[in-house]
């Protein structure tokens with residue numbers, strides 16, 4: 001290590017200590033009286049999530065698990081997507097009903113030119129938030145690289161009912177802070193399919 | 201990292217000091233199209249924030265928690281910064297420390313060059329504007345590309361850094377950069393939060409107060425390099441640039457609670473008319489008018505003029521998601537400006553007035569009583585809805601200000617009654 005970086009650190013920390021002086025560490029506790037979960041009146045997280053996603057002007061559909069393949073195909077057809085990419089580990093059944101769509105697997109990773117030529121991507125998610133309508137990707141199975149999700153004009157994201165947390169505090173508790181997380185809200189091009197087992 | 205920051209060549213000459221607020225504001229005030237644009241932008245953001253706040257069932261509880269988390273972090277800041285450094289390094293990142301804005305620019309320029317790049321994608325962020333990054337990089341011969349550009353190196357500001365896990369969070373900002381080689385995240389010291397769980401407060405406060413709505417369009421969390429995706433290297437540049445000066449002031453340090461939502465700008469009647477330029481690069485609106493003199497000191501004419509760039513209407517304090525008493529801080533700083541000039545031969549007429557104001561504002565009840573009184577007196581002075589010139593020696597103060605007459609009912613009174 002050379003001087004500049006080391007002394008910068010020591011100088012900044014020394015300044016912080018000098019600034020605080022005797023006040024250091026004397027803070028009061030944090031009142032956490034805010035809500036952690038939804039009240040009983042909003043017990044139906046799937047309905048609330050669907051409503052809040054729609055509030056973000058993101059197209060959202062509610063489907064049963066056995067209709068998912070058809071719904072994915074219909075959404076892509078609606079956007080006239082001919083060339084799509086999917087991350088590693090995406091369940092095969094999601095793409096079973098595609099017709100006239102070329103689906104590329106992102107393994108090995110597609111290069112920039114291939115990404116630029118995509119019409120759409122289909123991914124899953126790590127969690128979603130009913131109260132705000134956000135979906136969260138963490139780069140895990142069926143979600144893929146960040147580069148994939150931000151490339152095309154259309155991102156079809158599949159959310160399973162049991163992935164929906166009620167509130168932001170509940171969602172954060174489910175997520176791993178060490179993973180590369182992306183929260184999407186009213187992001188242009190996003191479309192959400194909510195898979196509800198109850199509809200089977 | 202290799203440790204050494206490559207030399208930046210000849211440093212650019214220091215820019216001339218910014219003009220006093222009143223002088224800079226006159227230009228913006230003279231241009232009706234600028235004023236109209238600002239009015240539309242601020243009122244749209246105001247409406248968005250008001251809707252998202254009203255929608256929240258526990259806004260006041262979140263605000264109280266947010267303010268308390270911030271205070272706690274600030275009073276133990278050295279410890280949290282060391283913890284953060286350890287966590288970032290454990291995640292595979294590197295931490296750099298910059299005492300001044302120039303240091304920070306030099307570190308960033310060095311990191312771009314160390315990647316063998318002659319350009320970088322640079323996102324827009326308050327801290328990057330504060331340190332003059334775009335200009336500094338350009339002066340160092342580095343091309344500044346758009347945030348959305350596909351670039352090997354991207355420089356961004358972050359909103360929060362989690363000391364416990366090393367996570368760097370950028371919320372909002374339409375185009376969060378996606379560098380393949382290196383991410384250079386720049387943050388003020390005060391942007392550390394102790395724990396992952398603290399984000400449950402701030403990821404609710406920030407989008408709602410900023411007018412984005414219940415959630416931001418995109419929030420990105422970086423925790424070190426990501427193989428096969430990017431970034432391949434993660435750098436965090438921690439910037440002091442006078443924050444420790446603000447921290448040393450037991451009253452002023454509350455300004456470092458700021459989460460950069462800009463709600464106070466959007467409700468500020470002065471900002472709505474003058475826009476950001478009049479405040480200079482250090483930050484605009486009520487929080488800029490507080491932080492620039494706190495971080496820079498009040499010796500310079502520009503910093504000394506900022507605490508007076510307010511009508512003390514109190515709207516900013518009412519909307520601030522971390523409950524910063526902005527009018528109180530402005531008065532505190534006005535007092536400091538006046539004290540700093542005490543040794544001048546002619547005593548400033550503000551001195552007595554500001555001492556009285558500091559006493560009044562120290563207590564919310566006194567402040568509210570004074571507002572009601574002020575409203576009455578102000579209406580007596582007004583001619584056609586404007587106060588042209590204050591009487592006596594205060595006339596000089598109101599010269600460049602042409603105050604709107606106080607409303608019959610203050611914002612606080614109106615709010616209190618709702």
Ligand code: SF4
Nearest residue numbers: 458459461462464520
């Ligand atoms: S001072 Fe408060 S209202 Fe203003 S930008 Fe900071 S957090 Fe937002």
